[in-house]
Amino acid sequence: MNNVRRLKILVADDTDTDRLILESIVRKEGHNVVSACNGLEAVQVYIAEKPDIVLLDALMPELDGFGAARKIKELAGDELVPIIFLTSLSDTESLVQCLDAGGDDFLSKPYNRIILQAKIKSFNRMRELHSTMLAQHNQIMQYNNRLLQEQTVAKHVFDNVAHSGCLNASNVRYFLSSLAVFNGDVLVAAMRPNGSMMVLLGDFTGHGLPAAIGAMPLASTFYGMVPKGFSMTDILREINGKLKNILPVGIFCCATMMDINFRKKRLKIWNGGLPDCFVYHHKEGNVTSVKSTHLPLGVLSNRAFKDNCEYFELQKEDRIFVWSDGIHEARNAQGEMFGEGRLKEVFSSTSAPDHLFDGIIEAVQQFVGGGEKDDDLSLLEIRMDEPSRVNSFAKEASDRFGNSEIEWTMGFEVKPTSFKVFDPLPMLLNVLMEVPSLRAFSSTLYTILAELYTNALEHGVLKLDSNLKQTSDGFSDYYELREQRINQVTEGFVRINIAHKTNENGGLLKVRIEDSGDGFDYQARTTDNLSTFGYSGRGIALVEKLCGAVTYLGCGNIVEVAFSWVNDD
Amino acid sequence: MAITSTVSPDGNQVTIYIQGRFDFSSHQEFRGAYEKLAQAPAHYRVDLQGTSYLDSSALGMLLLLRDYAGGEQSNIQIVNCAPDVKKILLISNFEQLFDIQ
Numbered sequence: 001m002n003n004v005r006r007l008k009i010l011v012a013d014d015t016d017t018d019r020l021i022l023e024s025i026v027r028k029e030g031h032n033v034v035s036a037c038n039g040l041e042a043v044q045v046y047i048a049e050k051p052d053i054v055l056l057d058a059l060m061p062e063l064d065g066f067g068a069a070r071k072i073k074e075l076a077g078d079e080l081v082p083i084i085f086l087t088s089l090s091d092t093e094s095l096v097q098c099l100d101a102g103g104d105d106f107l108s109k110p111y112n113r114i115i116l117q118a119k120i121k122s123f124n125r126m127r128e129l130h131s132t133m134l135a136q137h138n139q140i141m142q143y144n145n146r147l148l149q150e151q152t153v154a155k156h157v158f159d160n161v162a163h164s165g166c167l168n169a170s171n172v173r174y175f176l177s178s179l180a181v182f183n184g185d186v187l188v189a190a191m192r193p194n195g196s197m198m199v200l201l202g203d204f205t206g207h208g209l210p211a212a213i214g215a216m217p218l219a220s221t222f223y224g225m226v227p228k229g230f231s232m233t234d235i236l237r238e239i240n241g242k243l244k245n246i247l248p249v250g251i252f253c254c255a256t257m258m259d260i261n262f263r264k265k266r267l268k269i270w271n272g273g274l275p276d277c278f279v280y281h282h283k284e285g286n287v288t289s290v291k292s293t294h295l296p297l298g299v300l301s302n303r304a305f306k307d308n309c310e311y312f313e314l315q316k317e318d319r320i321f322v323w324s325d326g327i328h329e330a331r332n333a334q335g336e337m338f339g340e341g342r343l344k345e346v347f348s349s350t351s352a353p354d355h356l357f358d359g360i361i362e363a364v365q366q367f368v369g370g371g372e373k374d375d376d377l378s379l380l381e382i383r384m385d386e387p388s389r390v391n392s393f394a395k396e397a398s399d400r401f402g403n404s405e406i407e408w409t410m411g412f413e414v415k416p417t418s419f420k421v422f423d424p425l426p427m428l429l430n431v432l433m434e435v436p437s438l439r440a441f442s443s444t445l446y447t448i449l450a451e452l453y454t455n456a457l458e459h460g461v462l463k464l465d466s467n468l469k470q471t472s473d474g475f476s477d478y479y480e481l482r483e484q485r486i487n488q489v490t491e492g493f494v495r496i497n498i499a500h501k502t503n504e505n506g507g508l509l510k511v512r513i514e515d516s517g518d519g520f521d522y523q524a525r526t527t528d529n530l531s532t533f534g535y536s537g538r539g540i541a542l543v544e545k546l547c548g549a550v551t552y553l554g555c556g557n558i559v560e561v562a563f564s565w566v567n568d569d
Numbered sequence: 570m571a572i573t574s575t576v577s578p579d580g581n582q583v584t585i586y587i588q589g590r591f592d593f594s595s596h597q598e599f600r601g602a603y604e605k606l607a608q609a610p611a612h613y614r615v616d617l618q619g620t621s622y623l624d625s626s627a628l629g630m631l632l633l634l635r636d637y638a639g640g641e642q643s644n645i646q647i648v649n650c651a652p653d654v655k656k657i658l659l660i661s662n663f664e665q666l667f668d669i670q
């Protein structure tokens with residue numbers, strides 16, 4: 001008895017003596033007893049007292065045991081209330097009837113005290129097991145509901161971040177299916193200021209929430225940088241660095257990124273870890289595949305990251321197909337994979353290019369049939385078209401950039417009072433970095449401007465002599481003298497003039513710097529002194545290498561250089 | 570502009586880190602990083618990981634370090650250069666004077 005806690009047991013029997021005997025046996029076992037004299041009363045007592053176990057006589061007036069059992073089981077619902085029938089009947093049919101009515105067991109009269117005790121114990125164990133299971137089941141249900149609710153809210157945020165952009169352009173078709181509420185595949189598309197379209201399809205390792213988490217910084221970086229005109233390689237590097245920093249080892253993003261220029265009908269593409277993309281040539285009706293030549297995003301540090309891309313000249317109506325490995329690895333009921341062969345089959349058997357997209361999806365779905373889906377499945381088709389037909393933004397940008405060149409100049413003069421407190425280089429560089437295509441050259445431009453400005457200031461305005469810099473101490477003396485003179489300077493100027501002009505492929509930046517100094521005999525200047533080993537005198541030779549030429553004018557107090565660049569897209 | 574340096578436990582190697590712009594304004598600090606050591610190290614490392622820009626006065630400062638460290642006999646590594654910083658070093662033929670990684 002020690003290991004069974006006090007239970008409340010309902011004893012229902014219309015025979016007073018039988019009931020009293022039973023009550024006394026049960027009570028002696030240490031349990032509480034509630035009693036009923038017929039079936040109807042048994043149900044009422046059950047409702048009022050909620051006993052743990054019910055002992056029911058099979059044959060009773062008003063409502064017999066079978067009816068009472070059905071009623072009690074119905075009232076108990078999910079809870080397990082063991083019902084043990086008490087019966088003097090011994091024919092098989094009656095005993096079966098006991099169990100059919102919802103009884104869990106039966107006990108024949110006259111009662112065997114030991115067996116009754118064992119049965120109460122056993123059913124109590126079962127009852128406890130059942131209630132533990134029920135509690136756990138409810139808890140799991142609750143967790144699951146909360147999870148789904150949270151995911152729905154998070155998905156709303158995710159969709160807003162990940163699926164804005166220009167996926168609704170007339171030349172884009174896409175299909176994204178997912179295993180979980182969240183998609184391990186991410187598809188983002190946005191227009192660049194020059195009217196070309198950038199698209200990235202990524203497949204994170206894993207599914208659901210862990211995969212979608214990486215998609216958030218990817219999408220926000222993408223949508224933050226593309227409209228500002230950053231180049232594809234800059235954006236890839238930024239995303240790679242970010243993912244490398246935040247994702248745990250082993251989680252990364254296979255991706256293909258494209259820059260599609262509708263005006264020049266050109267495609268620039270980078271594939272890191274996704275299956276071969278297909279470029280479908282409309283005229284020839286054939287396909288060129290673009291292999292993955294890079295590691296996925298988030299694997300390498302930015303130092304080791306490779307951003308070289310492939311370029312394609314396309315024709316109108318050519319199509320680019322990009323997919324995640326979900327298509328290749330879709331399995332049918334026999335466990336076979338769809339594979340690239342079947343994919344190529346779709347291309348060779350489809351005559352109308354417009355039907356390729358649907359054809360691929362149909363072929364995969366037919367192949368899989370009732371088979372298990374085991375990966376996110378994504379498909380993207382982009383059709384080369386005239387800018388005016390893609391979307392209004394592409395049309396507008398094309399009209400704007402198509403024929404016109406962007407041209408501006410900027411003049412800037414540093415006056416005597418500013419020399420010691422103001423360094424114009426960071427500001428000038430900031431202005432230049434507003435030109436998207438110049439961003440890749442920030443270091444080079446800094447070096448060019450720094451050399452020319454330093455010369456104008458130090459030799460022109462401050463009249464310092466580089467010959468001082470021939471020894472280590474002289475080097476220090478030079479900069480000490482510079483400090484002295486810059487504090488005393490009362491006259492002079494440095495004028496900086498920058499002219500910017502773009503052309504079809506890149507642009508030209510002309511820098512002219514004039515100082516108030518006496519100049520120098522530039523005719524006598526030797527051109528290459530990069531190979532001399534002095535501590536100074538390298539500056540202009542360096543600029544010469546970076547710009548091609550350095551031209552002096554006036555008495556040598558004016559210097560002009562031109563830096564030209566070619567856009568990489 | 571921040572110049573920091575660390576010396577290996579055996580005093581045999583000094584590493585100088587340069588953050589931001591590397592130009593004449595960091596001249597004193599840069600010089601201090603190798604001249605004020607208790608023991609002259611055998612190996613020098615200049616870590617340009619954090620260096621965004623450099624100009625020709627920085628090149629002069631690297632040459633000063635080289636001569637201080639023994640000129641032709643010096644053992645100086647320049648490590649972690651960003652691509653465009655490396656370009657400036659290569660244009661100046663510095664790979665003939667330094668071990669550029």
